[in-house]
Amino acid sequence: MEFRETALSGMYLILPRVFEDPRGFFMETYHQAKFAAAGIPADFVQDNHSRSGRGTLRGLHYQIQHAQGKLVRCVRGEIYDVGVDLRRDSPTFGQSVGEILSEENKRQLYVPPGFAHGFCVVSEIAEVTYKCTDLYHPEYERSLLWNDPQLGLEWPIKDPTLSPKDEAGILLADAECYESSSDL
Numbered sequence: 141m142e143f144r145e146t147a148l149s150g151m152y153l154i155l156p157r158v159f160e161d162p163r164g165f166f167m168e169t170y171h172q173a174k175f176a177a178a179g180i181p182a183d184f185v186q187d188n189h190s191r192s193g194r195g196t197l198r199g200l201h202y203q204i205q206h207a208q209g210k211l212v213r214c215v216r217g218e219i220y221d222v223g224v225d226l227r228r229d230s231p232t233f234g235q236s237v238g239e240i241l242s243e244e245n246k247r248q249l250y251v252p253p254g255f256a257h258g259f260c261v262v263s264e265i266a267e268v269t270y271k272c273t274d275l276y277h278p279e280y281e282r283s284l285l286w287n288d289p290q291l292g293l294e295w296p297i298k299d300p301t302l303s304p305k306d307e308a309g310i311l312l313a314d315a316e317c318y319e320s321s322s323d324l
C-alpha cells in the first residue's frame with residue numbers, strides 16, 4: 141500500500157499492492173495500523189455503496205456538523221473523484237484535487253473531515269463504495285454547487301445527471317464552512 145499525500149493536506153491517494161495468482165487477485169483496502177502510520181488515524185463508522193450511470197454527478201457534499209472523512213473506492217467502472225478543502229484556516233481553502241478511481245487502477249482517495257466530496261461517472265456504470273468517519277446526519281448535510289466558477293473544477297463530463305438537491309447546490313461564497321481545523 142502506498143500513500144501519496146495530495147496538494148491538500150490530509151487528503152491522500154492510496155495505491156494498493158495487488159497480489160495476482162491463477163485464482164485472480166488479492167489486495168488490502170483498509171489496514172488500520174498502516175493508515176495510522178501514514179497519518180490517517182481514521183475511525184470508520186459507516187460504509188456506503190452506490191451505483192450510477194454514465195454522466196451522473198453526485199456532490200459536492202459535506203456535513204457542517206459531524207464532518208465525515210471518506211475513504212472512496214470504485215469497484216466497478218470508472219469515476220472522477222474530487223475533494224474540496226473547506227477549512228477556512230487552511231492555506232488551500234477553496235482548492236480541490238481530483239483523481240480517476242477505477243475498477244482497473246484500484247486506487248482509493250481519502251478525503252478528510254473538513255472537505256466537500258463528489259464524483260462523476262465516466263464509464264457506462266460505476267459502483268462506488270466508501271467508508272465514513274462519522275454517521276449520516278441529513279439535517280447537517282450541504283451541497284456545494286458542482287460548477288461554481290470559483291471552484292474552477294474541470295469535470296471530464298458535460299451536462300451531468302444531478303439530484304434535485306445537487307441542482308440547487310450553493311456557491312462557495314455563500315457556503316457554511318469549517319472555521320477551524322482543530323474543531324474537526
Ligand SMILES: Cc1cn([C@H]2C[C@H](O)[C@@H](COP(=O)(O)OP(=O)(O)O[C@H]3O[C@@H](C)C(=O)[C@@H](O)[C@H]3O)O2)c(=O)[nH]c1=O
Nearest residue numbers: 188190198199200201202210257258259275276303305
Ligand atoms: C448519504 C446517505 C443517503 N441516504 C439516503 C438518503 C436518500 O434517500 C438516498 C440518496 O441520498 P443522496 O441523494 O444524498 O445520495 P448521494 O448523492 O449518493 O450522497 C452521497 O454523495 C457522495 C458524493 C458523498 O460524498 C456521500 O457522503 C453522500 O453525500 O439515500 C442514507 O440513508 N444514508 C446516507 O448515508
